[in-house]
Every structure is written in structure tokens, then in C-alpha cells.
Amino acid sequence: MSKSLQAIRGMNDILPEQTPLWRYFESTVARLLDNYGYKQIRMPIVEFTELFKRSIGEVTDIVEKEMYTFDDRNGDSLTLRPEGTAACVRAVLEHGLSGGGQPQKLWYIGPMFRHERPQKGRYRQFHQIGLEVFNLDGPDIDAELIVLTWRLWGMLGIRDAVKLELNSLGTSESRGRYREALVEFLSARLDKLDEDSQRRLKTNPLRVLDTKNADTQAVLVDAPKMADYLDDESRTHFEGLKARLDAAGIPYVINPKLVRGLDYYSKTVFEWVTDKLGAQGTVCAGGRYDGLVEQMGGKPTTGVGFAMGIERLILMLETLEQVPEEISRQVDVYLCAFGEAAELAGLTLSEKLRDQLPNLRLQVNAGAGSFKSQFKKADKSGALFALILGDDELAQQVVSFKPLRGQGEQQSIAFDALAAHLATCIVQG
Structure with missing residues (x-):
């Protein structure tokens, strides 16, 4: 008997009884972004593999373990996009959207692909809404991205269930100095680190800070802090961001271990997290990537953005019973x-x-x-x-x-x- 056809593990159908809630969420976000002056851009879901190696970093978990990569009939290495920022930067460069220092405020929506172990709130095909802003370098635009998400949580009725975590990674130079201090500290305690952290210490040491291993977390309590290595420019930028969030009445906590999983971040990084979804606690995350456009062949161009996971936010609306009654009809x-x-x-x-x-x-x-x-x-x-x-x-x-x-x-x-x-x-x- 032939095997029945099924969807690929971790890639799910969104059924007719589910789509009204998706449409409600997507339209709510689209309306909000229209009101803040963001313009939608749509990129292909397949890009040349080199794009992600150059932008995300070859020694990141995404590039090393999680990308769906294949050779097409021309022998080109192609990859299903694992995230949206790199593709958006490629589009901005290709079409000259950032030329002349003109600010660009863009947003996109669509599926992303990572070969991870499927679990509730984490899938191999997942959907994101992302925002990217170019040619604005002050803390005011960083604050705007956070303020508009705060407004969105209020519109959705989930504001009490999320918490904002902030950190600053500084410039590449200050981050380099911190990396040296962190490697020196952890190398002296190598036998106390878990196996994955020992590997990361050689390839991407800042990612050790993101470990979930309890023993390694105990070692990190006394580790050097990024804040002590920040340059004056990054420190001033971070203070400006916090002042704006304070003025807007948005609560936050400083998380010195927040580094994000992508190599291109600098200065501001942030995450909106929740304890309502079990292990998958991050629902929206991003930060500043001032060197990425230049790294990908463009002129020096500042950038900042974030992405939110649609599946996780849909799950939050259902878990917290914040689905509008009319959605079901x-x-x-x-x-x-x-x-x-x-x-x-x-x-x-x-x-x-x-x-x-x-x-x-x-x-x-x-x-x-x-x-x-x-x-x-x-x-x-x-x-x-x-x-x-x-x-x-x-x-x-x-x-x-x-x-x-x-x-x-x-x-x-x-x-x-x-x-x-x-x-x-x-x-x-």
C-alpha cells in the first residue's frame, strides 16, 4: 500500500477555521504600520546561499545547521530564506533604495525556513512580519520601533503578558575588546562549560551568553559585562534610547546576556519575551545593524529593524483568550x-x-x-x-x-x- 501524502514535518497547513485569526492579526499590524509611515516590500523566498553566509555569519547556528540549501539546475547554491533582514538589504542595494542618504522605512511579511526540531511555537516553516529602517542613526528610530510594538500589544490585548529586554552590543571595535575579555575569562573555566558552549567559544564566543545550560549560566554570573566595554558613542546612544522609553512610559529590563543569534547586530538589541508559551518565550526581537549594508557591498548605511513571529503571537492570542468574538463568525x-x-x-x-x-x-x-x-x-x-x-x-x-x-x-x-x-x-x- 502506498504511503499517504502528508505535509513535511514542521511545515503546517493553516486551515479555514484558523485563517480568520491570522487575517485579523495581519490586518491589525498592516494598519498600524500604515499609520507609522512604513511601506511594504515583498522579496523572493529563495536567495543565493552566499547572501546569508555573508550577512548572518558562517559560524552561526543558522548557517551551520539550519538552512535549507540546495543546488539548482544551473549549479547555483540557493537557500530558502531563514530570516528577512538579509533579503531586504539585498533588495535595497539592488534597487538603489538607500541612495543619497534617503531614509527608508520598510516592512515585509512571509514564510521563513529553518531546519530545527519542531515543537509548539517553533516550526521549520514559520511566518514573520519584519521592519527595517535605513539611513536613520539616532536612538529616536530605535525607540519608535519599540513604541509601535508596545502599541500593537495594547491593540491585541496582550500587553500585560510581554516584557521588554534591552542591551547594547556597542560598535564592532568595542565588541571586539569585550570578546577578548570574555574568551580569556571562559577559557580559564573551560571544564565548567557545556559541550556546545566550548564549541561556541572557538567560533562565536558571544553566543555562549545565550546558553540555556544551568551550569554554564552559573559560570557566567561573574563574567565580564558588555556595558563595561561600551564606547562613548554606543553608551550615549543607549542612554538616549532608555530616556525615550522612560518618557513613553514603556517598562524594560536590561539583560546584559542578550546578544541575538546573528553576527550583524551592533549597538541596540532588544527582545519582547513572554512566560505564557513555555520554552518559546521570544515573540519579537531585533536591533541595530549599522555595518551590514557596507558588509554586503553597499556604501556605509545605518540600519535597524526587528521581526515578530506570527505563529507565536497567534498562539498567545488563543492562550490569553484575546481572540475577538467576531473573528469566529x-x-x-x-x-x-x-x-x-x-x-x-x-x-x-x-x-x-x-x-x-x-x-x-x-x-x-x-x-x-x-x-x-x-x-x-x-x-x-x-x-x-x-x-x-x-x-x-x-x-x-x-x-x-x-x-x-x-x-x-x-x-x-x-x-x-x-x-x-x-x-x-x-x-x-
Whole structure:
């Protein structure tokens, strides 16, 4: 017997009962970003592998272990994008969007791919919304990115469930000095580090700070602190960011071990974390990457951005019961028609209603059926009201109007008064 076809492990279908919540979340974010002056950009999901090696760093876990990389028919090495920043920078460079020092405030949405061990909140195909800003170098734009996410958490009703963590990685020079001090400290305690941290000490020592191993965490308590090695410019920038967050009333904690998993970050790094999702606690993260554009072949250009995980935020909305009630209802009105003449009249009437009420979610019964079967489908649709159209109604040029949820008697409404009646009822419903 042939094996049944299934989705790839860690790459999930988003089913019809789930998509209304996704659409609600995506439209809420899109509306917010429109209001802040960000413009959407759309990039391919496949890029040349070299793009990610140059930007993310060849000794990062993403490049070493997690990327979906393959050779195409031309022999080119291609990779399904594991994150969006590198692809966005490539697009900005290719199309000259950052030329002349012109600020660019961009956002994107779409799937990313990493070969990780699938678990709740972590998948091999996952979806992100990302923001990237170019040619603005002050702490004011760093603050704006954090402030708008704070506003989003309020719009979604999850503000009390997230915490902002901040750190500064300084410039590449100050980070280099800190790296030397950290390596010296940890090398003297090598036997107390876990195996993964011992490997990272040789390739990417700052990532040791991000370890989840309890024994290594105990060693890190007395380790040198990045704050003690910051240059004056980075320290001033960080103080400016904190002052703006204080002015906006946004609470935060300084996490000296926050380094992020990508090589291109400098100065500001931040994460929004939660304790509501188990092991997958980060829902939004980012920071400043002032050297990345130049590293990828462009002129010196400042950059800052973040990405938020859609799956994790959807899971938060469900866990915290912050799914708006109307999201679960996809139909406002269900029209039942009995007989061919009523079906024809129902088609005409339904299109007129759609002209008059563009936001009305009206489903017309298809496939005919008895009175009982059509009403069963009307109830299953979740509609608030049913419209009934048969020979008697046609003769009187009325529609029988029946509430399906809550109180109210069935009544007859004239064709020409139906739109106004529905407008009132749907608002009330």
C-alpha cells in the first residue's frame, strides 16, 4: 500500500477555521504600520546561499545547521530564506533604495525556513512580519520601533503578558575588546562549560551568553559585562534610547546576556519575551545593524529593524483568550431560497445587497435542498440571521427575516427596505 501524502514535518497547513485569526492579526499590524509611515516590500523566498553566509555569519547556528540549501539546475547554491533582514538589504542595494542618504522605512511579511526540531511555537516553516529602517542613526528610530510594538500589544490585548529586554552590543571595535575579555575569562573555566558552549567559544564566543545550560549560566554570573566595554558613542546612544522609553512610559529590563543569534547586530538589541508559551518565550526581537549594508557591498548605511513571529503571537492570542468574538463568525446573513424562481430572485437580491452594504458577509445557499437541510446549513455557517425566500415571499415582494442567535421573532421585510434593516441589525449584532 502506498504511503499517504502528508505535509513535511514542521511545515503546517493553516486551515479555514484558523485563517480568520491570522487575517485579523495581519490586518491589525498592516494598519498600524500604515499609520507609522512604513511601506511594504515583498522579496523572493529563495536567495543565493552566499547572501546569508555573508550577512548572518558562517559560524552561526543558522548557517551551520539550519538552512535549507540546495543546488539548482544551473549549479547555483540557493537557500530558502531563514530570516528577512538579509533579503531586504539585498533588495535595497539592488534597487538603489538607500541612495543619497534617503531614509527608508520598510516592512515585509512571509514564510521563513529553518531546519530545527519542531515543537509548539517553533516550526521549520514559520511566518514573520519584519521592519527595517535605513539611513536613520539616532536612538529616536530605535525607540519608535519599540513604541509601535508596545502599541500593537495594547491593540491585541496582550500587553500585560510581554516584557521588554534591552542591551547594547556597542560598535564592532568595542565588541571586539569585550570578546577578548570574555574568551580569556571562559577559557580559564573551560571544564565548567557545556559541550556546545566550548564549541561556541572557538567560533562565536558571544553566543555562549545565550546558553540555556544551568551550569554554564552559573559560570557566567561573574563574567565580564558588555556595558563595561561600551564606547562613548554606543553608551550615549543607549542612554538616549532608555530616556525615550522612560518618557513613553514603556517598562524594560536590561539583560546584559542578550546578544541575538546573528553576527550583524551592533549597538541596540532588544527582545519582547513572554512566560505564557513555555520554552518559546521570544515573540519579537531585533536591533541595530549599522555595518551590514557596507558588509554586503553597499556604501556605509545605518540600519535597524526587528521581526515578530506570527505563529507565536497567534498562539498567545488563543492562550490569553484575546481572540475577538467576531473573528469566529465569517457569515452575517445566510439566504435560503426554495424553488427555481426563488433562487433566481435570491441571486438578484443578494447582489443588490452587496452593492448597498459592501461589508456585509452574505452567503447564499447553493445546492438547493429542503427547508430543514438549508436551515441546518444556515445554522452551521454561524450566521446571525437567515433570509427566507419562497413562492409566498416572491408574490408579496418580501423576505422572511429570522434571527438565528439570541432573541427576536421572524418577520417579513420588503425588498426595498431590507438593506436598511440589515445595516441596523448587523451593527447591533
